[in-house]
Amino acid sequence: MIRVSVVGAQGRMGASVVEAVEAADDMELSAKVGEQDDIASITPENTDVAVEFTVPSASLNNVLALVAQGVDVVVGTTGWTDAKLAQVTQALDNGPRAGQAVFIAPNFAISAVLADYFAAKAAPYFTSAEVIELHHPDKVDAPSGTAIHTAQAIAAARAAAGGEPMPDGTQGEAASRGQVIDGVHVHAVRLQGLNAHEEVLLGNTGEQLVIRADSFERSSFMPGVLLAVRTLAGGGHAGLTVGLDAFLDL
Ligand SMILES: NC(=O)C1=CN([C@@H]2O[C@H](COP(=O)(O)OP(=O)(O)OC[C@H]3O[C@@H](n4cnc5c(N)ncnc54)[C@H](OP(=O)(O)O)[C@@H]3O)[C@@H](O)[C@H]2O)C=CC1
Ligand SMILES: O=C(O)C1=N[C@H](C(=O)O)C[C@H](O)C1
Numbered sequence: 001m002i003r004v005s006v007v008g009a010q011g012r013m014g015a016s017v018v019e020a021v022e023a024a025d026d027m028e029l030s031a032k033v034g035e036q037d038d039i040a041s042i043t044p045e046n047t048d049v050a051v052e053f054t055v056p057s058a059s060l061n062n063v064l065a066l067v068a069q070g071v072d073v074v075v076g077t078t079g080w081t082d083a084k085l086a087q088v089t090q091a092l093d094n095g096p097r098a099g100q101a102v103f104i105a106p107n108f109a110i111s112a113v114l115a116d117y118f119a120a121k122a123a124p125y126f127t128s129a130e131v132i133e134l135h136h137p138d139k140v141d142a143p144s145g146t147a148i149h150t151a152q153a154i155a156a157a158r159a160a161a162g163g164e165p166m167p168d169g170t171q172g173e174a175a176s177r178g179q180v181i182d183g184v185h186v187h188a189v190r191l192q193g194l195n196a197h198e199e200v201l202l203g204n205t206g207e208q209l210v211i212r213a214d215s216f217e218r219s220s221f222m223p224g225v226l227l228a229v230r231t232l233a234g235g236g237h238a239g240l241t242v243g244l245d246a247f248l249d250l
Contacts, residue, residue, distance in 0.1 A: 008054035078145030106145035108224030124161035155182030
């Protein structure tokens with residue numbers, strides 16, 4: 001049995017992970033940790049993999065604490081920057097146990113992972129690309145971690161193909177055009193009734209490709225979370241890995 005502890009267990013995602021772990025035949029729930037609890041209670045003696053879904057402002061410290069304890073971590077919290085990722089890599093290098101692993105995914109839903117992948121594949125063939133993410137109004141961060149990841153992937157694919165900057169003659173209030181991430185405009189919608197959705201618009205003269213992923217329920221993230229837990233528990237993924245595509249045969 002894979003022993004799993006959940007950090008942020010009282011949150012929307014954490015509670016879903018607790019349910020998914022309890023329902024999995026090959027896993028058992030070890031600890032449920034919230035903001036008031038001591039994360040140092042999670043150790044290799046009671047936990048094979050910790051799953052972390054908290055808030056962007058707390059996630060790095062939680063991950064560093066778990067790595068220092070010698071525990072492998074699957075992270076779904078957003079807000080990761082290159083500088084934060086570098087801190088995780090450094091912590092893993094100095095971790096107490098050989099072969100320690102941290103896995104971070106901006107999105108665990110297969111629809112979103114594939115949308116991201118398809119968008120990067122399509123990007124070099126289009127003059128223009130913009131990303132629209134749409135979420136429930138309780139989401140604290142904007143734009144979504146997924147949208148940032150998608151925009152970066154589109155920009156990297158365009159740059160690798162030697163693409164020109166996108167045409168845009170709009171003047172006036174810059175905020176109206178969304179946040180610009182690596183040259184790609186990203187727009188964030190918060191609307192009651194929504195869960196997690198993303199649309200990538202790709203345009204050429206006289207044509208448009210729309211790639212859209214919809215997570216209607218948090219259960220859509222659970223197969224990806226459990227896949228990551230099983231993959232880390234199986235070993236062979238030492239160090240830091242980012243993105244569920246690393247564990248899929250794409
Ligand atoms: N990768 C993916 O597929 C997905 C990622 N996400 C991301 O996951 C994160 C969590 O989302 P969601 O569950 O909706 O958010 P919630 O606000 O529902 O949950 C966050 C939880 O974290 C707890 N928390 C805050 N600080 C700490 C801390 N220092 N230690 C332990 N627990 C803490 C909060 O407790 P309290 O309320 O008591 O402060 C709360 O229970 C977000 O970054 C979101 O974007 C969401 C969906 C899918
Ligand atoms: O907060 C959410 O709900 C979600 N957060 C992640 C993100 O910011 O990309 C993943 C998904 O979009 C749901």
